[in-house]
Amino acid sequence: MPEIAGPQELRYIQAVNAALRWALETHPEALIFGEDVALPGGPFGATKGLHDAFGGRVFDTPISEAAIIGAALGAGMRGRRPIIEIMYGDFMAVAMDQIVNQVANTRYVSRGTWSAPITIRTQQGYSPGACAQHSQSLEAWYGHIPGLRVGIPASPRDAYEILRSAIASEDPTLVIESRLLYPDTGPVTLGGPVEPIGGARVVRPGSDVTLVSWSRLVTESIRAAEAAAAEGHSVEVIDLRWLSPLDFATVAESVHRTGRLVIAHEANLTGGFGAEIAARAARECFWDLDAPIERIGAPDIPIPAAPSLQAAAIPDATSILGAIGNVLDGPARRDRPASPAGPRLGQDAARSLDA
Amino acid sequence: MPEIAGPQELRYIQAVNAALRWALETHPEALIFGEDVALPGGPFGATKGLHDAFGGRVFDTPISEAAIIGAALGAGMRGRRPIIEIMYGDFMAVAMDQIVNQVANTRYVSRGTWSAPITIRTQQGYSPGACAQHSQSLEAWYGHIPGLRVGIPASPRDAYEILRSAIASEDPTLVIESRLLYPDTGPVTLGGPVEPIGGARVVRPGSDVTLVSWSRLVTESIRAAEAAAAEGHSVEVIDLRWLSPLDFATVAESVHRTGRLVIAHEANLTGGFGAEIAARAARECFWDLDAPIERIGAPDIPIPAAPSLQAAAIPDATSILGAIGNVLDGPARRDRPASPAGPRLGQDAARSLDA
Amino acid sequence: MSRGAIRRRHPGAVVSLEENYRAIALIRAFEDRCSELKAAGEIPGSIHLCNGQEAIPVGACRALESRDALTATYRGHGWAIARGIPLVDLFAELLARDSVLCGGRAGSPYFSSAAHGFLGENSIVGGGVPMAAGAALASLHDGRGAVSLVSIGDGALNQGAVHEALNFAAVYSLPLVIVVENNVYSEMTPIDAMVRIKPLSRRADAYGIPGLTVDGNDADTVTDAVGAAVVRARQGGGPTLIEALTERLVGHYSGDLQHYRPAGELASAREREPLVRLRHAAVARGQDSTYRLDEIDREVAELVDMSLASARTISYPDARTVADHVYA
Amino acid sequence: MSRGAIRRRHPGAVVSLEENYRAIALIRAFEDRCSELKAAGEIPGSIHLCNGQEAIPVGACRALESRDALTATYRGHGWAIARGIPLVDLFAELLARDSVLCGGRAGSPYFSSAAHGFLGENSIVGGGVPMAAGAALASLHDGRGAVSLVSIGDGALNQGAVHEALNFAAVYSLPLVIVVENNVYSEMTPIDAMVRIKPLSRRADAYGIPGLTVDGNDADTVTDAVGAAVVRARQGGGPTLIEALTERLVGHYSGDLQHYRPAGELASAREREPLVRLRHAAVARGQDSTYRLDEIDREVAELVDMSLASARTISYPDARTVADHVYA
């Protein structure tokens, strides 16, 4: 196990690579496989150098996602600790059966006599010019699957720590990375004790509004919070970090202090995981809330490839700032007539994007 | 087109069969295919007699869900109007790519130059002794997919009307039936004009609490409402009927009158579509709400096969009644200490099941 | 291993007619009892019996060692029994009791037994093949030399996941043996109408692995075929696909009226089924031999009775444990 | 159809060297221009060029009629051009403009053209094959006698959905032609390492359909193979799988450094590629012939210039239309 050194600046993708290297060094039963992960070093370089260093424990696979995930499951049930890569989150759709009907049931249905200590890495989100089949944010699907753990790192540090926690976990864990964050750098302390899975983090303290976000939108949320601060509003930004286990206590504690809640994610608004956070708050934090809960997400459309259209679809600091404005002038809403058609929140989000 | 006769008592499954027969009679471009749907007449009898009556327009397929859905898409793009059956909702998981990455994108990505007027029928839910791979309620996944329409009938009448609306629609529509409701009977008027897609329905008027539900739990909700009435509480039960288009206006109007909202579904609580309803209410109905929003769903566990365990996992009138009680004594919650661990709602639901 | 367990057949060793009869009769008796229990409402949910197909698990499990991995389908009672899972535990699981297998959480179509290297049944057609390939992958890396055997039905060959897993296993020469139980039907549809090839073992060539078709109603034939495949797999020779021809003597599931089966098909199938064959062979050997089989029938019935009786003494799972075991 | 369109080759009719050269050179020039536009930042997102593989779409589309359906992959520029989609519309779509194709919603890897019976590219490996089978199914029921042709890569043969769709098409003898463009690599991994068979057309036998492997760098050879398959399909003979051997002269996608390709591989590939071959043939015929090809190069370059120029005059899609076309 590598010594604990001081923090160093690493790219998000380098942090992933470091965690994978750590896994192969510290867990002899660890295996890494996926498409183009061995000789080519991974489509995004996450597995760079690992095949050279660890040989057959890191190998390339056919373009067969169901086989990749199922093979990880069977190997995990039989003593290995597979860490697999699904190149894009969109491709998980060809293998959802292996996730929901196979992997996730392993422990429960066997009364705990079988377990599947496997880690599934993927990445998601839009990028300029990417098509609808390479741009989705489907974390809500996984947050709805009991038996599965789901981590979603927003920084190089968490790309390292959350992945290590996932690998060390005895439960099947999905780690959803962000392609657009791969080049971003940040401080990472290599080695050291592995954190238990779970736990949200207050990444910017505040007192007027609680802003919950995850993955790439945490950065946008912080930018929005800074802009709000310039206008004299103190926004507390919480990085959810894990959808399962879900640390709602940290959210509730914050809302108890702020009385206002905004949730922001890149996924399509309707049915996004933001709805779960809002629904819990509407029950657990009801008496603390001074304003309606606002959600920001992509409108309910497939993600278009053209940047001019993406600009109107992908939430950012501006749209989040609009939602912060809405919760701050809450009471004003009282005399706002209820929209006759039952407003499509996705469109609301799109509208506030023009703000 | 068959004449409009008075309503007749039909089983839910017979209503499905009648709608399919209507489709083949009125739409020469309609095709029906799926596993065991032709010669055997369908695993549940939904397609009984149709192959005899319409020959090759109704045919059996290999056990290849991705091919079935994709073939429906291609045939739909080229002028046919396929109506396909996926035997259990759980099996959709082997073909989610065809739904989310293929079918749902057709119109949008082609700027409306291609369309996919296809209908996908499936059924879901638990049944006594059914295993975790045959018991899921995954409607939340589909409610999160732009480009897809989703209907979820709770009665024989809607099994007929919603399916006809889906078949007549020019957009790809998923109709999620309920296996446990198949034997239930109710009045159905055959023929007549086809309803446009969408629209929730108040199935039991009330003034104290709004109870939103869908599919099989509508019956349980009505039972709970009757029990509440016996205690002097007037509960309005809304059958959501469609997740997309979502008729939130009907919910909002009701909450405006009642000030209290309970949502009940059979799906696992966390990430269930009930979260979307609660989240919209927490924004659109915030100033109307007098009590925290309660959700009832299965706890966050795979559904066990043993009836003694299912009894503790599957929501019913009793658990719904418990939630109604909670929203009615809302203010009392003020002095309830916030649960330290951030209560897992699924467990709350499970707990209230013991009520 | 329980009295129900199969003795491994060592290379060359001969299995007596009686031994084959006992192993098959035990599964048959278990399945027949399940039909009664289902009819009586003691088993919740639908069950998928293997009447007529018993020689396949019996013959195949004889070629396996305890270190090997086994994966089956919802039609897996016979595999579990041949693997040596005690009947009492199986009855308990099927009766939705708090069994040592899965405590009633799995039921008839989805149980497993870690203690027996039985990765489990699977109620998703073909869903277990990737998992079985993974068990073979583990063996490649832990050097324990275990082989992974997976049973699927004829119709499962048309599932995408099966295709992916077979190619995956071929590419790394994984120690995997795929047994395709071709029982003529996929649920209610004849497999002949759903593929354009015959025999189904031709599919093996698409992966560059050996494929063969054997008489699945003769346990020794199955043992020979599976045994050879297991040896090849252990020596690094990679996967083998074995199509075992057989016939269902009962419905696809409890309550299947089988109106889709042509007249006379079942009657003639009953002449070809494993137990009847062994009976004929015994008759040819003379009275002593047939008496012996009658005796075995009694012993087997007794074992089934005893097992069911003790299974019935096991309590139902406690509702308060419903949320246990979801996570570590 | 635009000047870029392919003339259909009628049975027996001969395609001149010049005609083949023009069709291939046009695609090559388009792709090369795309590389420049990508490098210049004018095309957002990644692009997957078909340099070296052009003879396949050129040869295949000659065997199709306008009533036929065509489905391709993200590596589909060549198919679109061979099908006759105007270059200006393609450039506009790639430049994320409000093109008549998809108005910038699709981009380089996922566009379609209803006007050309082009069901579209697909950015899910193998994801378009079930759809193509569906187009063939429609033809079976509308009696229009249309054939459906789908192009996939070598690596796509290991996707479950492709397996399911091929068997599905075989079972109903659907008029489907599957062209597998074997360009040696699946993204950055050699296909030889990911299957245990050679040639890949052996996979056809698993579905009971004809399979053949042809030289994909000769347009006429491709036309002959596809033409025969199309005739068979129209006559109710069912699907055919055609493996066309070729080589990528560029990276898998823009920005692929190709460090995984052995030294010398690209150099030798450049000797075998379609344009160079036709050049050699022309040289053998003498100067007039080579002059003619130079002329074609100029004409083609001009067409590309003009098309790009007018594409650049098309505006970007209006943000206010972002939520249009989600539903009818």
Ligand SMILES: Cc1ncc(C[n+]2csc(CCOP(=O)(O)OP(=O)(O)O)c2C)c(N)n1
């Ligand atoms: C992915 C999937 N599709 C459909 C089903 C429904 N189903 C259960 S068994 C069965 C037939 C399987 O036939 P075969 O593979 O021949 O096995 P057999 O039942 O004959 O043993 C089907 C279609 C399923 N369980 N999973």
Ligand SMILES: Cc1ncc(C[n+]2csc(CCOP(=O)(O)OP(=O)(O)O)c2C)c(N)n1
């Ligand atoms: C289901 C799925 N898995 C993985 C990918 C990522 N991917 C895109 S292209 C490609 C390689 C495909 O190789 P091949 O089929 O040979 O086509 P080629 O790119 O060589 O034309 C991969 C793995 C994808 N798009 N879809």
Ligand SMILES: [Mg+2]
């Ligand atoms: Mg079968």
Ligand SMILES: [Mg+2]
């Ligand atoms: Mg390739």
